[in-house]
Amino acid sequence: MSKAEMKIGEVSKPRFEFRTFGQDFDEEHYLMSRLSTPVPKKVWERESDEIYILSKTNDVNNTKIRDGKMDIKTYVQTVDGLEQWNPLMKGEFPIAKSVLIDEVFPAFKVEMPELNNDTYTYDEFMEIIENHKDLQAVKVHKHRFGYMVNNTICEYGEVLINGAKICTINSESTEIEDIKKTLKDVELENVENINYLQAIKRVIGWINKPLAN
16 A cells, blocks of 8 residues: 655644754755755745743653744654644633643643633733743744655754744654655754754753754
């Protein structure tokens, strides 16, 4: 049976991902861009402003807010050094108290704050985050360039984390062997796999560890 072709922007079965962060991936980015097959114009270059909600007690659920919508993904497993994440929930503001109680704060794995309203606007929710001792909102600006190498969805990105500039590069697919081939071809085989949660925590000082370079 032939494997499914990966398509950027389309939902597929859960993907595996390699991603890393550092100060300089210019050579790897150059190789990625040269090896890429044509991709849709909409992913050539993209910019976005997002808010990541970091929890001191959680590394398995990744929560971000973009364009007024909350997206939570949960870690599933690591296979051959590649991480697999699945959607846990998606929500919009104003958001119901019941959703915060049943889904959002359990995902943070922190003490439940006192919630007196039936619904919460974005600003009200962010005030709760600001006042919680184990949570922190982090501003992330992404400038991303999309590619397709060995039937894996790839990107290179310039990222600002609370204004600190770093860069990221990744390859993701439902097929582990395709990612491995891509990592070899773009010379990322021996580079540490670092997800967004880990990278942000290193930048803001919650994890005492450097990035990949």
